Structures are given as C-alpha cells and as structure tokens.
Amino acid sequence: DAGVTQSxxxxxxxxxxxxxxxxxxxxxxxxxxxxxxxLGQGPQFIFQYYEEEERQRGNFPDRFSGHQFPxxxxxxxxxxxxxxxxxxxxxxxxxRDREAYEQYFGPGTRLTVT
Amino acid sequence: AQSVTQPDIHITxxxxxxxxLRCNYSYGATPYLFWYVQSxxxxxxxxxxxxxxxxxxxxxxxxxxEFKRSQSSFNLRKPSVHWSDAAEYFCAVRSSSNxxxxxFGQGTTLQVKP
Numbered sequence: 342d343a344g345v346t347q348s349x350x351x352x353x354x355x356x357x358x359x360x361x362x363x364x365x366x367x368x369x370x371x372x373x374x375x376x377x378x379x380l381g382q383g384p385q386f387i388f389q390y391y392e393e394e395e396r397q398r399g400n401f402p403d404r405f406s407g408h409q410f411p412x413x414x415x416x417x418x419x420x421x422x423x424x425x426x427x428x429x430x431x432x433x434x435x436x437r438d439r440e441a442y443e444q445y446f447g448p449g450t451r452l453t454v455t
Numbered sequence: 456a457q458s459v460t461q462p463d464i465h466i467t468x469x470x471x472x473x474x475x476l477r478c479n480y481s482y483g484a485t486p487y488l489f490w491y492v493q494s495x496x497x498x499x500x501x502x503x504x505x506x507x508x509x510x511x512x513x514x515x516x517x518x519x520x521e522f523k524r525s526q527s528s529f530n531l532r533k534p535s536v537h538w539s540d541a542a543e544y545f546c547a548v549r550s551s552s553n554x555x556x557x558x559f560g561q562g563t564t565l566q567v568k569p
Contacts, residue, residue, distance in 0.1 A: 383545050383562050384499070384559050386556040386557065444501075446491075446499040447498050448498040449497075449498050
C-alpha cells in the first residue's frame with residue numbers, strides 16, 4: 342500500500358516565477374491538506390481539498406492556490422515567488438468521513454527561491 | 456484561537472535515559488491531540504494520538520503521552536531513549552470537526568548522547 346507521495350523532491354526557482362507541486366494521497370483517502378514548513382518552524386496549514394473544492398484555508402495570500410483532481414491527487418501552485426516562500430511543502434491525506442481521522446504526511450518538496 | 460506551545464526548543468539526553476517532551480495547548484473544547492516525529496529531510500510520522508477515553512495513550516517506538524485537561528498538556532514520554540530517537544518532535548492539535556486543520560507547535564529537537 343503506497344503512502345502519500347510528492348513530486349518533485351527538490352526544486353529551485355527564481356523570484357517572480359511560478360511553481361507547481363504535486364501530491365498523490367494514500368490509497369483510500371479522499372482529502373488532501375497542504376502545509377508549509379519554514380526552516381526551524383512547525384508546519385503551517387495552507388489549505389485543504391475535498392471533492393475537488395477548497396474547504397478550508399489558512400492565512401496565506403492568494404498567490405497560493407490549489408487543485409484536486411477526480412482521482413483525489415492534488416496540486417499546489419504558487420505564483421510570483423518570493424524569497425520567503427523557500428520552505429518544505431508537505432502534503433497530508435486523510436479520509437474525511439471518519440471523525441477521528443488522522444493525517445498521513447508525504448516526504449515533502451523542498452522549494453528554494455533565489 | 457487554537458495554539459500549541461512546546462516550551463523546549465532543544466533537549467539533549469543520554470542514551471538509555473528517560474525522556475519527557477512538553478506540550479501545552481489552547482483550545483476551548485476537547486481537542487484531538489497528536490505527536491509527530493520528523494527525521495532530517497523527511498516528512499512527518501505519527502507517533503500517537505488522543506481523541507477520547509483513556510488519558511494515557513501508547514504509540515509506536517515505545518512512546519506514550521498523557522492528556523491532562525486541567526493543565527492543558529499532552530506530554531510525550533519514553534522510558535529509555537535510543538540513539539535512533541534523535542529527531543524533531545512536533546505536538547499538534549485539531550478541532551473535533553472532521554474538516555479541522557492541524558495546528559503545530561514549533562517543535563523540539565532531541566539530541567541523544569552516546
């Protein structure tokens with residue numbers, strides 16, 4: 342049973358560029374959440390997708406957007422990259438209908454903005 | 456607003472010694488509480504969780520945690536630390552809603568001396 346997978350593993354971009362990160366949830370899961378983890382910090386919630394719609398959003402600007410596909414996989418898009426967007430981006434999947442659900446995390450994508 | 460505080464940024468213990476990592480949370484209702492571990496360059500692995508019932512919960516790798524409502528705490532313990540336990544540990548809280556995001560603490564870095 343494959344766990345949560347993310348691609349790419351590492352990415353280097355220049356300020357002002359756009360980036361797309363991808364996530365495949367754990368088999369059987371239907372909800373995907375994205376987190377940003379800056380160096381030395383705990384993960385910060387960006388948003389959550391279920392049934393191809395954004396259901397909840399953290400305190401992140403509109404430059405951060407996402408998408409969920411019918412197969413439950415998800416993309417995180419960041420436009421107009423800033424140096425401060427350099428971080429580890431974590432994807433987590435879960436099963437929404439279970440109240441006592443737990444989120445399973447992928448290995449993350451390390452984004453460096455120069 | 457929900458929040459999580461991990462008072463100890465860095466802890467060093469000798470191999471074989473006992474360990475306690477502190478976590479305090481702020482949340483109005485009964486929270487769902489989690490401890491995750493992150494090895495360098497890796498994603499987050501769930502160690503244990505508390506949803507309801509017995510306030511002492513057992514997790515993987517010999518870890519346990521105790522929920523104390525009166526102290527708003529959920530401290531992580533291990534009787535005897537192994538060198539492989541060296542990692543970053545995160546406490547997190549989630550609302551009882553099944554749409555709830557995870558709120559993480561800043562993390563505690565555990566160093567194990569031989």
